[in-house]
Amino acid sequence: MGQRPPEGLGSRDRILWAATTMLGEGPGAILSVRAVAARAEVSTGSLRHHFPTQRELMDAALGVVYDVLLPEDSIHDRSLSAHERLVACLQRLLAPAGDKVDSRDAWRRAFESYVAGEPTQAARDEFLAIDREIRRRLDYCLRVLQGEGAVPAGDNSARVALLLNVVNGLSIAQVMPTEVPRAQAELDTLRLAADYVLGEAKGAGGK
Incomplete structure (x- = not known):
């Protein structure tokens, strides 16, 4: 039943x-x-x-779904620095279900659904909807930090695209062989991405 x-x-x-x-x-x-x-x-x-x-x-x-996987309230936790909160947001994007989902299996299913063959219109619409929601949540995190002066004012489209490309690249790297400790390498990369986005505010303030 x-x-x-x-x-x-x-x-x-x-x-x-x-x-x-x-x-x-x-x-x-x-x-x-x-x-x-x-x-x-x-x-x-x-x-x-x-x-x-x-x-x-x-x-x-x-x-x-993403209210559960990627809750937005944590970006408001000002006991953490803006940098720490942005990195945490990116980490949740990289592993929204924590250790409950096998990265290789997730990528295999994504490849079969959207890449292996020409996606159906239904598959295309589904992928674009997922992409919109993830971008919306990233933009929300950045707008909260903008309100605190940690991110420069203005449109966040390019920043969202940069951060999402970093996360997508790391998600592919998760299933590839590596000679370096993966968790630390991922964290270092996310910190560099956050450094860049937050560094814009420092640069603007120094002009």
């Missing part, structure tokens, strides 16, 4: 519950409105009422 929505949830929360449980069932699984509605035990009309477009449904579902 398939999963059923937890008792006591309203229709919107039932839909989000259904969508998040379907995320790991193959690229684009939650883009099937009928399938999500069926698992949520709501009508397709109810689903469309809460989420008029597939993009809105995908973004909302991923927001729920």
